[in-house]
Amino acid sequence: MPKHKFLLEEKDIPRKWYNLAADLPSPMQPPLAPDGSPLNPAMLERIFPGNIIEQEISTQRWIDIPEEILEILTLWRPAPLRRALALEKYLKTPARIYYKDESTSPAGSHKPNTAVAQAWYNKKFGIKRLTTETGAGQWGSALAFACNLIGLQCRVYMVRISFDQKPMRKTMMQTWGAECIASPSTHTHAGREVLKAMPHTPGSLGIAISEAVEDALSDKSNKSRYSLGSVLNHVLLHQTIIGLEAKKQLKLAKEKKPDVVIGCVGGGSNFAGVAFPFVCDKIHGEKIQIIPVEPTACPTLTKGPFAYDFGDIAGLTPLLPMYTLGHKFVPEPIHAGGLRYHGMAPLVSQAAVEGLISPRAYDQVKCYESAVIWAKTEGTIPAPETSHAIACAIDEAKKAKAEGKQKVILFCYSGHGLMDLAGYDKFLTGKLSAYHLPGHKIQDSLCALKKFPAAKKIKTGRW
């Protein structure tokens, strides 16, 4: 009988994170101050603690995971690698489909992997309180969980639409002792300005980031910092434990390597987590197709330009070189809240510029259809974000069938959908339609980028 689960012992948990910045054939372009001048580190030090900034700019290939962080991670890690045997059978595909199950964490997604690390480094640095934003609520609950264990206060600005649609995520945060506020809010200048202009806005991750950063900066005691759940280098670094474990587990499954690696992308962290250790193999000659999947409603990698842009709508973050739809872009309220971000992680963006990864966009109807096939075969109900990766895995498995190839497909099952059933209800009652972002909407929001320095698209092709 073929095996379903490939499990590692706690002692086999990876002891180091992998930093792709060490191996990218083309150099990363530096973050810039809003006026285009080189970044003054003092600006970052008010937002993030020094030890995190060190990681953010590091080009060291392997970075030790502190023992105390490992101790907390082993609450649920190593996470299982599972084989989707029932789905394979349903598709009648010769492909072998493996998925890294990140839904088994206390908060139900991959996000606690970095939340625990960030809370730990902040505490170590003497910080007492973290602020953050959350889209679908997963990041807020992950940070609330981590801050509670590590002993930090936590305030979460939650995007209005999710706050209304997913009140149970708020309750999770409160259970772990955090404060959760709907964004835009009246707590910050940025929030009040947006509310004045658009009183009924569904909110966006960009707006919520502005509020959380402003909140941290305005703490007179200088003991508050901001924490980001995706996009930045250190976040992607912390998530590489996913792919590093998966590599060991594929060995247990007697697979030499995956032929296809897939992750859904919002800011890029779960994708980077599962994929970067394999991007490293690809740089060193392995043949692997690596696919980030985004929604057609927020097509950053597939339709946006590579440009310098702010990470947030108010322009409080540095300018980052990335694929972007423009920081003023407010996506339609599709249910995959965690994928409604205007930008993309600079490391993922640079890997795309190099051609190491091949982005794709899927609409939400196709994704929910795939999610339902998944639930009826594999049994679990995936997060709407995760359904983008599932849709792609199904397409690739069908392609393998058409080609008669025994491909090995690996994807990241980034989270469960048990807090997202309102979206399923809309789908099941026929209230969702496929939304494709019209070209003119992208052009409008990109106008704001004209005043920024141009980002160089450097492709060496040396891999």
Ligand SMILES: *Cc1c(COP(=O)(O)O)cnc(C)c1O
């Ligand atoms: C937040 C989230 C995502 C998207 O964020 P990334 O940083 O791109 O990984 C995807 N899936 C789930 C379940 C999430 O919670």
